[in-house]
Amino acid sequence: MQQEYHDALSGMQGRDILVIGDMVADIYLDGRISRISREAPVLVLEQAGEKVVAGGAANVVNNIATLGGAVHAAGLVGRDESADGLRAILAKNGADVRGLISDESRPTISKTRIIAGGRATVSQQIVRIDKESKEPVHPVIEAELRAYIESVLPTVEGVVISDYGSGTVTEGLQTLLIDYCRAKGIPSIVDSRYAVCRFSGIGYVKQNDAELAAAVGRELATTEDIIRAAEELREELHAKGVLVTRGELGMVLVENGAVHEIPVSDKSEVFDVSGAGDTCVATVILALAAGAEPALAARLSNIASGIAVRKLGTSTVSVRELAEAVEKQHPEYPSK
Template identity: 55%
Template sequence: MIADLLPIIDKFTNKRIMVVGDMIADIYLEGTISRVSREAPVLVLAYAGETMVPGGGANVVHNVAVLAGYVNAAGVIGEDAAGRELVALLKDKHTDTTGLIIDPARPTITKTRITAGGQATVRQQVVRIDRESQALLDKEIEDLLLAHIQNSIVDMDGVILSDYGCRVITPQIIEHTIERCKAMDIPCIVDSRYNVLNFKGATIIKQNEAEAAAAVGIDIKDKKSLLAAGQELEKRLTARAVLITRGAQGMTLFGEAGTVTHIPVTNISEVYDVSGAGDTVVAVMALALAAGAAVADAARLANAAAGVVVRKLGTATAKPEELKNAVRQYYGSGRSNSEGIEYL
């Protein structure tokens, strides 16, 4: 197993991946608890600092870049401070940001998490404030984004469509991108929170259990319902494979010729934060497939990478050496179930 997986990670270097998606700025505003307010029964936080990290599709971009891939980011940002800082963060990771189209009428999508803690307490999220537009994408902006995809995709080894439901991934962008990937015979990986049935014909569909259940109207509560949901998704979307991530239960891959492979979670005892783990999964899947890996091996690597990032707070990434160490630790452990269980 290790002999098969480790060389794939080395081949990630300079693989060219385009990420088309909802580019989100995740802002963490930290405070320390000072007292209870006189105005209302709420805590007063003394400002302690503020950081921004790439979120949503931008986190997928960040993950690809950290894993040594060349990444082309395509999406929409606002003409605002959050957009400028997000572009600067991605450029610092040697990302091509020419596909981030500025829409003056649309704010950069931001998710501001206010966290609080004290010297003897664990820092916790108090509230999250989201800023985004639910208006349809302007036709001129959509045309500019489509033109960038058209001009740049010819140089790519794979594409990720990261749809967080912010109305940037329009039907025209979906259809054009998937058709271009088919014509060029490169993998197209889809992660869509609410509208996965719109992505018919993509190579790989990634969903978590709740998303998959909602998409096909099947309550996933046991092995039977999981199999029914995964097979129905694969059938409706004519995908090469469907990967359903299942939290503490690992992942289940619905592959070609009706094969179903369960990939157990790597380390449930050290989970701190699952934020952004799905972004890591699709980033690794795209890089692995671009490097020539079989779908099942790509999923195993994605599972190992997810096991790395959930041990970190906030939206996080896995470095190549961290991923290699996870592969050595888990798939070299000699566990009888480490290669997955085939459900026939």
């Protein structure tokens, strides 16, 4: 077991991964409660800080970078401060951001959270403001994104499609990526919030239990229900495997003829589950690109996700953190 982990973690370093999907700027506006407004029964906040964090597909990119991968980010952004912030965050960690195509007709997808607090009160989110375009991607912009993807595909060792329902992954781009990965034997994985059934031919599928229930159209009350549903989805998409995350119940990986139940790796306090699925996907694709067996890739992703949920907000996991967590849970694994 220890040699498997050592080989996987070592092999993950420098793997060339393409991530395409809905790039999101998570914006946190921190305000201190000043008074009640005279205009309406609402709080008046004095802005105390603002932070931009990579969200959506951008969080997958960030996690691959901090886990040691060589990652290419492909998606759409506007010509605005949110786009500048995303580029800076990803480039700082060494990601290739040339594939973040600017479209002045649409804003960068953003989720702005207003956080209110005071000297004697706990800060908490009081409202979230989302901004995105609902218009289809313009053919000229899609062609520019396609040209970038085609330019990097010859070097790529793994592909992630991160679909948050904002329309970045068009049918044409989806077909290009899936067909290329199947022809070249390159690992691929999709994480789709609302439309996973469209990704026929993908290598692996990541869903949480609620998303899987929506995909198959029924309640999944037991582990057996989840396994049956995951196998149905795997067969429908002609995929190699379906990985289902289940929160405090761990994960289930269903392959053709094999089922792997993976319990939670660390039952320490959970602070925030935001972005843990992105950490999971990032770890899986890097491990698969390194030649790890799918079950080992899933176990590593389970450990990495356990680190992510103990951090506030969307966050990344470093290869050092992952190696230390593996050593803690598997003392025979030698830390480097």
